[in-house]
Amino acid sequence: MADEKREALAPVAEEASACQKCPLAETRTLVVFGEGNPDSPLLIVGEGPGEREDLTGRPFVGRAGALLDECLAENRITRKHVYITNIVKCRACSSENSRKRNRPPSTAETNACRPYLDRQLEIIRPRVVLCLGSPSANALIHTNFRIMQERGRFFEVPFADYAIAALHPAYILRQGGQAFRDVRATLVADIGAARLKVVEIRKAEAKTLF
Numbered sequence: 001m002a003d004e005k006r007e008a009l010a011p012v013a014e015e016a017s018a019c020q021k022c023p024l025a026e027t028r029t030l031v032v033f034g035e036g037n038p039d040s041p042l043l044i045v046g047e048g049p050g051e052r053e054d055l056t057g058r059p060f061v062g063r064a065g066a067l068l069d070e071c072l073a074e075n076r077i078t079r080k081h082v083y084i085t086n087i088v089k090c091r092a093c094s095s096e097n098s099r100k101r102n103r104p105p106s107t108a109e110t111n112a113c114r115p116y117l118d119r120q121l122e123i124i125r126p127r128v129v130l131c132l133g134s135p136s137a138n139a140l141i142h143t144n145f146r147i148m149q150e151r152g153r154f155f156e157v158p159f160a161d162y163a164i165a166a167l168h169p170a171y172i173l174r175q176g177g178q179a180f181r182d183v184r185a186t187l188v189a190d191i192g193a194a195r196l197k198v199v200e201i202r203k204a205e206a207k208t209l210f
């Protein structure tokens, strides 16, 4: 099944790699389509590539990615267990004093890129989607998502059994001291909740078989 899904994703990734549907095509280095196990029951969706991701073509490979890996590992999850992507596949940035700075993707950019994510969701058919940060939760759970109040809760969604949101690792890295430890703990807990939900779904299905 994983091979079939990989084969189905390949032409979508190929199409995205040459995409010119929004202005982010002009400033990107590489399209960051997503990677991991397409047969995973858990799909992780962030906001968009940053500098390191743009240079490598891989999602979550900078400091935020290292933090995500740590928090996954605390739940006994590795990248081989999950599929990771973003709501936009190209880096959104602005130029300041000839330096590129990350910026949130615009609604028009997010909308232009959405068909790629929709096709990923259709092919992967995850059981649980974990949205990292409010732009991802806004796009996939509901608009005006209040990340501080609504993270850690499960929502019924049409493209998976459930979606849940967690704080984005890049936001967590901007905190210091006890605040850092507190918000980091929420990411570990939210990943753990997503993992447990997958286990619950599978247990419930196993019961209905016998």
Ligand code: SF4
Pocket (backbone or CB within 6 Å): 016, 019, 020, 021, 022, 023, 024, 025, 031, 088, 089, 090, 109, 112, 113
């Ligand atoms: S962000 Fe998405 S829609 Fe825009 S150019 Fe990149 S792949 Fe195409």
